Amino acid sequence: MLRCYIITITLTYATLLSYAQTDIGDPVKRAVEYTASISEDKVDVEELSSIFEDLLKNPICINDSIHSKLDKIPLLSDFLIQSIKDYIKEFGEFKSTTELHFVPGFDLELVSIISPFVTTTSSEKTYLTLKNLIPTRQSAMGRSTYTFQKAKGYKDTTDNQFLGNRLHYAAAYNLTMGTNIFINIHSEKDAGEKAPLKQLYFDNFSTSITAISPIKHVAKIIIGDYRINLGQGLVAWAGFSMNKSGDPSTIRKRSSITAYKSFDETSFYRGIATEVDMKPFTITLAASNRWLDGRISTSDSSKFTTYTTGLHRTQNEINSRATVNQQLLAGKISYSNKQNSIALNFVSKKMNKKGVQDLEQAFSLDFYKQWKKYSLFGEFASDNNLNLASLISTASKISSKATISASYRNYSRQYKISGNNAFGENSNATNEEGFYIGLKIIPKFNYAITAYADMFKFPYPKYRVSKSSNGSEVGIAIKGFLSKQIEGRLRYRYKTIEQDKKQNPPTFSQTETIQTNKGDLYLKFIPSKNTEITIGSSVSKYTPESHSSQWGYLLYTDIQHSFPSTRLQVYARFTTFKADSWDVAQYNYENDLPGMYASASFNNKGNRAYLMLKIKTRKRLNFWAKISQTFYALPISSIGEGTDMIEGSKKTEIKLQATLDF
Template sequence: MKIICLILLILPAFSTLAQEDEKVRDIVESLAENAPDETDLSELTEKLAYFRKHPIHLNKTTPEQLKSLVFLSAAQIGSFFNYLHSNTKLLDVLELQAIPGFDIATINRLLPFVTLNIAEGYDQLKAKSLLNSGNNDLILRYARLLQQQKGFKALPGSRYSGSPEKILLRYRYQFSNILSAALVMEKDAGETLFNKKTGMDHLSGHLAFFKLGRLKKLVLGDYSLQFGQGLTLWSGFAFGKGPDVTSVAAKDAGLKPYTSANEASFFRGVASTIDLGRNIHFSPFISYRKLDASLKALPDGRFTLSNINISGLHRTQTELKNQRSLGQLAYGGAVQYVSDNLNMGIIGYRSAYQHQFVTGTALYNKYAFTGKQLNNTGLHYNYTFRNAYFYGELAHSLGSGWAMVNGAVATLSRKLSVVVLHRNYSKNYHNFFSSAVGEGTETSNEQGLYAGLNYSPIKSLTWSVYTDYFKFSWLRYRVDAPSSGYECLSQLSYTKAKVFKAVLRFKREQKPQNPDAGSTVAGLQKVIKQSYRLEWNWKPTPKFSFQQRTEIAQYQKGNKPTETGFLVYQDISYAPMSSRISGNMRLAYFNTPSYNSRIYAYEDDVLYGSGSGNYSGKGIRAYINVRCRPFKRVDIWARYAIYSYSGVETTGSGLDEIEGNKKAEVKLQLRYQF
């Protein structure tokens, strides 16, 4: 009740995010559900915010650039260039309505990020323009839990070596669409800001040039590589199955600078994309990084390892010992033929490691990678023919297995579009840089068939549905036999102009798992997860908007009783046009019997701090975000968020355990643009 009263008292003083950021927020929230749990969405948010200020020139854009607008499907991008090829150029952005597959909702999303004005080029690249016309963006962020975690207490043995603050510094420079530079420094809670072994806990940066004659891209420092459907070479953010059924067709961006604070998913070195003429592009790269890994010493002084740690946490003595203990060298390239309606490419590269991988004793690890070097090759394609988009990739880890994916997206009419996808990943396919669509956490040991459709009988109503059947020919973690399962989703969306939107969704997943410890049941047990969601968004006036969601999650394993959990939350936003102060808030009540029936929901945060909230247990969740703009180029964010659990004496586990039933976090962020 104290939390409720606090929110009601503070509400009149706040407004929501400024309207120039509202479009970005809505898109990120809708796409966050396609991402894996607890995915860092800052890279996506930052990219959309950039195009908000620097719109894409539609008559001079490329397929690669439009793929950065993640809400556009691969089929829509193909249709756009087919239309542009037939009509030479667009005379007005509203002409997008004439392109097959571009509905009103898609066009409304697209308009803030595109233009028909001429962009700046290298002829404006002078010392004075670099200083006066470039965009400088400096962000400082501070966050910490208000309660003390067990790991920060004076305990014998394992404890956190650093302070409880989480600190981020990020600087980015951008000149038009031809030059960028960035520097990111971060420390997590429990880490020291500097240590003798590595210096700054996490330091990332890049310098990138674009459109430099034949040299389309050149990146020095940290970068991402995304080609094909993610089978052969992919790092960084990737979508999977979700309410947008066309999201299973990956939109590869090729080479791009890396600006996220995520410490695992990037390359470090030099990479470029060179235009060889006749629509042929060559992208060579070389990368060397020191990764976190758990090593085992052998009697002869050599070391072996079984896996690479990707958490990025260096808090305890064990985590510090594993920090940057494994050297990784990767080098190779991709050759692509790129035109408006056809993209074909071949990829080849080698990844070499300082120490040798060995498999564990568990039987499911029988086909895992062993050795110190891995060579990967792949072929990928996508082709747009009229209103159909075909795509696929064939990948091979030399000396072991194969992986293949093929699919098609077709716009059958203005009301109906369909997608089908078939995948086959052999149990001995190995790849450290793969992120293809699938049910498993790794791109191996899986076969599947996916089919989905979007149907809009009227402009205001859309029905999305998909079914995905998958099977595993070999054992998996906690699954001691070959197995199979399925996942399905059905969603009905109703939209009335920009005033009201309602969503009704059902999702079900079924797959087997080993019995729980101590169970007398033999063989695999069926695990069923399903959820029901009702959500509505209402904006009665330009100042006020409301979002409400009710979600029920069910979990059943074998013959055990079904667990049923639920979440109800209310978001309130108030947005006066001329206010220097803005903010938003949420009040949620959740009740789930265990972690198995947990519910994830997108939460607003400070700029570039967006993510998913984990609602597990029983209690109340509330947060308040405030943004203040005291000066034209300065923004200050403040966030207070709290979990208040019922019927518990502690929260968390291990070194993260907190005495009491509350877990509160404060976050402050300063942004200076100059």
């Protein structure tokens, strides 16, 4: 009887949910934007979209509570996963994903976001056999970008001259064989690069072969390019990460090895990685041998520098190509028992260029313990010189509508491991101590409130700070559905840091406190299933003690409309902006070609407009075309800097893409 009542009410809520979803809504785009909105740092949008695209093709069963893979969804916290298991235990298996409305901890927006990536149908676990390699699924993608204005590098006559044409293009091919084998091939040529026929007119190639459960006890094998993430990011983390999040329920990281599918040419390893599952033990091993771009330091011949742009346009860039050898050996052994786990992680990374070597070694202890309403997790790490780094966090489910999290971090100045990405203010876990506390409340199902505070200090000098310094940050956000047809978010952040004063001539003897205020608002109106209208704004204020305040603002209007009879979808946006300096530059995510979902940055004063079309000619063939232009109102003579500088006050770009599933 209770089950029938729940299903009846679920249909009512599903009607409400349908208002929040339109025919033109891209579930991957919505998930990427939602995830990016709760992160206080920039995220790898390309990799994040790849994660959700894989989930869209292979939804995770929410009824499989024993061998749950729900932790593969970045938006689901440990408490939400446990709430799903508790719901199944009390009411039985889900009959529909819309029943997530009744699971404690979920709000309307989160349910609408994750619904396309989960299913109620369980797939039987199978090992690799010839029979299981059928059926096969294939997909191909081609993408091209062209900027009409010519950059300075094309006109240069020195070793900084761009040797190739202005066309950027990329291609990808994916083959899925049954449920066990996944093959990915990616290739790209950046604008300005010269790619001869012997390279098939591409400058870069990336390949990976993934086998899921090929034999008993082997969960995964990846041959080719991959990423490895261990613990809480203190020893190795190459993939997507929300270092500091406005949503306190998402601060815990989860270890993984994943095939590399991004067009970024640097943040991956090349070799073999495997995960062996011998419950209650799990063993992960990874080995890599690849070449990086770099050169010997001009000021110190005993050191070298590596480059992460992946660009090979000029003779200087080509001379630095693949000159540094990097060898990696990493892994972990973990023990899991119900809701508890403990793991020992290790990383050994050696880089060599013409006899100049750099060796990094680190190991860590990563742990997780969950009670019914509480959890404790963290990581203790040490490098080969016994320099320490530690992160301890706890989360508590105060009620069915509220979660609170707290985290303490202490990273030694001498602890320097490249490629880590732990929770904190810095991009690398070193020279930092801090305490974070966050709260998430869902007063009603249709909206949620998140708030956080972070206090941190840097015990020793760092970039742009010549002495020890302190800082703090607080933020609050309210987001949800104001009505059946209106969705919105209001967010505010306040931050203080200490930096050396900007003086002429430069001096590093005096520091000052800098205050930053940031706020943003957006409202999305859904008048029909075929139309979305969004208006948004953001404002920033940067106030150093020694100078007057600097301001920046951004306003935009976004319209999306679908013409079902012609299979045409139209996306258009107009943005106006003003920023006194890069300290108050405005950042905004916008619709882009699938897999890109770009984040645009705006400085000075001007406007930006774009128009994007999607045409679905056949059931499995799609075309996209986007034209955009940024034009500045202030009297400026150029855009950009260095070899990428464009003369004039406008930049016009066109992008084309086609995808085929077969």
